[in-house]
Amino acid sequence: MSQFSQSIGEDGSINKRHLFGTLCAAFVVYSAAVYTSGTDATHLPPMSDEARLGQTIYQDKNCMACHQFYGLGGYMGPDLTNVISNRGEAYAGAFIASGTARMPDFGLTQDEVAALVAFLGFVDQTGTYPPRNYEVAWTGIVAQEDDPR
Numbered sequence: 001m002s003q004f005s006q007s008i009g010e011d012g013s014i015n016k017r018h019l020f021g022t023l024c025a026a027f028v029v030y031s032a033a034v035y036t037s038g039t040d041a042t043h044l045p046p047m048s049d050e051a052r053l054g055q056t057i058y059q060d061k062n063c064m065a066c067h068q069f070y071g072l073g074g075y076m077g078p079d080l081t082n083v084i085s086n087r088g089e090a091y092a093g094a095f096i097a098s099g100t101a102r103m104p105d106f107g108l109t110q111d112e113v114a115a116l117v118a119f120l121g122f123v124d125q126t127g128t129y130p131p132r133n134y135e136v137a138w139t140g141i142v143a144q145e146d147d148p149r
């Protein structure tokens with residue numbers, strides 16, 4: 001006999017204590033599964049030291065004040081999620097090295113520019129924005145055809 005059917009008595013009455021206990025147990029089991037399943041993106045190569053340095057510079061210079069990843073950030077400049085695959089490293093590097101009339105020149109060294117380009121390259125591998133060719137499975141999980149997963 002299942003847990004649930006035990007909650008219904010012979011006369012059809014519902015044993016509230018039993019039902020409550022079953023729901024609590026389900027909650028605990030489900031929470032434990034969610035909290036222990038981890039969030040590692042196993043399909044991604046680990047971030048290189050250069051990309052890590054680039055991430056630090058990205059944060060130091062507050063690039064996200066004007067730029068977005070996956071649509072989140074400031075809106076003065078374009079989204080940078082896939083700038084490397086859409087425009088290329090040389091193009092991105094040129095903007096970062098010299099700025100434009102609308103983007104400041106941060107006076108970065110060549111190594112710092114290369115690190116930022118490496119970081120943008122890493123972000124590029126994490127997915128596609130805006131999402132294209134996606135399907136929502138019955139489980140509610142969204143799978144995207146051109147995602148690296």
Ligand code: HEC
Binds near residue numbers: 080
């Ligand atoms: C004050 C706002 C601002 C900040 C801060 C800023 N940018 Fe920009 N960025 C822009 C704007 C605006 C553009 C579009 C420039 C244009 O078309 O003239 C741009 C363009 C770019 C591009 C080219 C994107 C494309 O698709 O054409 C890259 C790459 C870039 N920025 C990287 C960075 C990085 C890395 C930082 C931090 C070091 C940074 N930006 C900080 C405003 C900013």
